Amino acid sequence: EPEVTQTPSHQVTQMGQEVILRCVPISNHLYFYWYRQILGQKVEFLVSFYNNEISEKSEIFDDQFSVERPDGSNFTLKIRSTKLEDSAMYFCASSGQGSYGYTFGSGTRLTVV
């Protein structure tokens, strides 16, 4: 069964450092998303991406965040200057044309120290 692959599975970084979280969506999917889940809290929407541009973003997704699809397979989330409160699980997801059944990756646990 096709999978969304995320790397790394766990990243520890110092406050103020830049991090890039990587995702390989399902190959024929067109819509890409990032969500995050702070420990013990809800899964929260960050951003959606379609046709090489952001289609929607949440209030959380401020100027410190950016997304990119640098080639035909990868989808990345960059946090420019990490804060302690950015510590969370970050999930990438993708969906196909006309499909509302998102497929999520296993997540990257980001720990900011």
Add this chain to the structure above:
Amino acid sequence: EDQVTQSPEALRLQEGESSSLNCSYTVSGLRGLFWYRQDPGKGPEFLFTLYSAGEEKEKERLKATLTKKESFLHITAPKPEDSATYLCAVQAPRNTDKLIFGTGTRLQVFP
């Protein structure tokens, strides 16, 4: 404001003891309601999408139903491997793709 509330927060069942999880929602124009299963340290795993009141879907021991205000996930004769957190999410009007999640129900099934 669009909102999703799940109950109970946690549920402990004996193997074979059937039960239901509830998801109440308040959205302006529901496009779809989703159920996911989440194992510890993993991403949500898609179970069902429901689109309109009265719709039902089944998969093995799970059955999801939808009304205009809530959805139920019925678990029939659960097994220990059904232990997980079950998440409900809604997708609201046409101009958004985002999912709004509830906090989930943590299910434990013991032998």
